[in-house]
Amino acid sequence: MNVVMKWQTEVKKIPKLNNLVLVEGLPGVGNVGKICAEYLIDKLKAKKLAELACEHFPYHVFINQDDVVELPKNELYYHKSTKKGAPDVLILTGDVQSMNPTGHYETVEATLDFISENYDIKAIYTIGGFGGKTLPKTPKVIGAVSSKELIKKYEKYGVKFEQGKRVGMIIGASGLFIGLGKLRGIPGMCLMGETINKPMFADTKSAQEVLKILTKIIGVKIDMRDLESESKKMEDAISKAKEIEKRMIDKLRQSVPSEELRYIG
């Protein structure tokens, strides 16, 4: 069998990174993970370390705005800490997750293998969305950890732990990185921003709440204004949509006999 899965380094020389943590943000519920990872990369001016093409990704290529063909990819960026005591950071993001069940395990393992060849990881932080039926006003950030002792440490940052009451499982990379990392003895936490369960929805507000906490944990300061203004736009659009809905119902109220109204909305 010919195998494609290979992390290719994009740097001439592997940079030295110390006291390293991995942050994962791939596409998923509410796209919370991907938004966080990309925002971090942008604001930290993180540099690309490596790319993964993989036979478990969709078997098509994208054509970008420059008419250039791009394979579906995962990417690793790195940020060297400027603050004393703060960890250096690897950030994993990408277009896709694996398209088949065993591929999920294999890409996560391949990624941990690739990183381990060059570095020791001190902690893994994965980011996901926890999708409910309605969009929460102020999304909570729910945590799940690789071992009980970590709860106390992270509660201080505002992460909520709910005794597995609402969230029973974590599907895909965000869960497997914690589970498979734990097998390697790496402590980890999955941060799940509350959001609504809607396909294609990009919840910048939920991402904002996750980043507020995550940046403190990894000891970086980033300019949050762009994300705030995105969240504001999203909120405005949603309240505008709600108002239009309300006005339509009011109009109906005037023209429709009241006893029929119970069937509306």
Place this chain on the structure above:
Amino acid sequence: MNVVMKWQTEVKKIPKLNNLVLVEGLPGVGNVGKICAEYLIDKLKAKKLAELACEHFPYHVFINQDDVVELPKNELYYHKSTKKGAPDVLILTGDVQSMNPTGHYETVEATLDFISENYDIKAIYTIGGFGGKTLPKTPKVIGAVSSKELIKKYEKYGVKFEQGKRVGMIIGASGLFIGLGKLRGIPGMCLMGETINKPMFADTKSAQEVLKILTKIIGVKIDMRDLESESKKMEDAISKAKEIEKRMIDKLRQSVPSEELRYIG
């Protein structure tokens, strides 16, 4: 291809085990196997030997009551016999079976390989449920063996052999451990507790019947009272449900013209 399937030992030193038999009880029909295996582990105070994470298991993690992430796993426990002449016992249980057909074969082979690296297995006992349309009053325990000569030996313990009349095949680990073990020259028997074919049903009564026989075969004595009281509760709940059903039909009988009754229940 990066491969995850790996049994990781959970002990500092591999224990010496003699005259060893393997008992398998993974999730399946009526959950008979899993109930038996977990009860045995609990009452024998069996110790964990090793864990299997595997790319053929579902690609999600569980969050437990402590907010701790757990990979879907299979687990091996061991029990050293305290009775002269009785075998030491390995017990295999877990959350899941493989999610894909070839994975079933591969996890069973990986497990037999892992055990064979350290031990000789003298016999394999697998536990399953044989699901019928109704819940049997006193579930029989039906056997299938790796070779004809074994029937005589196990009939004495109360295992029923029915010339393959009702059970034509055994799906999953319970069958493959016997079949693939046989290829390695290991004698084996699958014990199937009669139960009802209902998804998510956990038949403690059927498990009780299987354990009565299995404990004699492997020469252990365990306190069966917890399982008995569970079975009692299950039976009470079922008869209560039946009584409620009966009363509702009686009420209907009083209010509905008799000729329409044939359409009820």
Place this chain on the structure above:
Amino acid sequence: MNVVMKWQTEVKKIPKLNNLVLVEGLPGVGNVGKICAEYLIDKLKAKKLAELACEHFPYHVFINQDDVVELPKNELYYHKSTKKGAPDVLILTGDVQSMNPTGHYETVEATLDFISENYDIKAIYTIGGFGGKTLPKTPKVIGAVSSKELIKKYEKYGVKFEQGKRVGMIIGASGLFIGLGKLRGIPGMCLMGETINKPMFADTKSAQEVLKILTKIIGVKIDMRDLESESKKMEDAISKAKEIEKRMIDKLRQSVPSEELRYIG
């Protein structure tokens, strides 16, 4: 990945076989292949050479009449020629074919590899059924060959060649053994007995026609009477069923106004 696919020899010493041909008859349309292979094995008193268990077969075991567990298997039998100049014969049969597309290729290759380790194969004859809409009175035996030159040779035995007019492709082992054998330079022919396209149907009549030709090709004489009587029984059962159908229509004809009859049968 742990791999199961392995041919295990069932003999103490690999027998010497000369001028060897392979006959394949696995389950398929009308079960023509399997019937032929099993009948040949029985009448030639062919001996078992090896067995194949395989992770591409269904992940269940069978329980046979003796309450013994059997893995789904393919089997190779051998027959040493007693007639001067006639080839020795390997016969491949079994319970199942692979359950997944790539598995089909892989089991055929594994089988050719296993045989090639010990023997040179001079020719491959595979047996299949060609299913039409009705059951043919006298089933023809249609051939497809690994190279054009072979047609002349086999036409003499009564094999029909129809310029690919009716049969466009051969699915599964019967086709792949010819195609993949050809890649190895082994000449081959697929013999397809005409039959009806009905699941679970076992067409002994079609098998009889194939065997008449195949036995001549491989230079063996076998007692065909058991198969003939089976075919007779099958034909009797079918004509009885047709007669009952006819009588029912006749009865209807007497009781139903004629203009409604066009909707019957």
Place this chain on the structure above:
Amino acid sequence: MNVVMKWQTEVKKIPKLNNLVLVEGLPGVGNVGKICAEYLIDKLKAKKLAELACEHFPYHVFINQDDVVELPKNELYYHKSTKKGAPDVLILTGDVQSMNPTGHYETVEATLDFISENYDIKAIYTIGGFGGKTLPKTPKVIGAVSSKELIKKYEKYGVKFEQGKRVGMIIGASGLFIGLGKLRGIPGMCLMGETINKPMFADTKSAQEVLKILTKIIGVKIDMRDLESESKKMEDAISKAKEIEKRMIDKLRQSVPSEELRYIG
């Protein structure tokens, strides 16, 4: 696991090829790629270099007009340039593409590996169809490249670049050869002939437009008359079909009250 995927050379001695480019034309939308590749092979009298059988292709064989069994295959042909400065050309075509997602990646990689063992590839040109809702009068040829700098070069030949406006992704071999080739540092372009999105449709007109451009790029002159006459026939058949449709509507117009006409066609 037994593996089939193997390129087998069909020549006694690997020919020397210089300044080599690869042209890919496998089955796909409008069959544009396959038509182009086969026409090129025919008119250039390209010679067969190698064949690929593969466990990722369908698990059946074809029976051709000579009653000969053929495995589903991909094939490589080569053409030695007769014009100074023009590249030698490898042409990839075949019956099928892979039947499973990971197989797509693996066959493309296997093909690039096989070629790389013997040759350096200077450029890859893949051919596909871009299917719209209607059949275009004069199909445009849309390009996507492995890097931005190539656009300028190929625009001169008449390739249209549309900033990824209409075409967002390329599925299968035509896309992956560019994407995976790029990982190896090989420049490439996918040429997509506009066509209609209809299964089984073979768009000779669109293929003609692609070939006009491609032959200039690779510096060959071929007799286009056969393809032109095929396109003419196709266009005639389509305009005849349209005329028949129009006449039927006209007839209806005479017999149906005009206000009902809006429901027709």
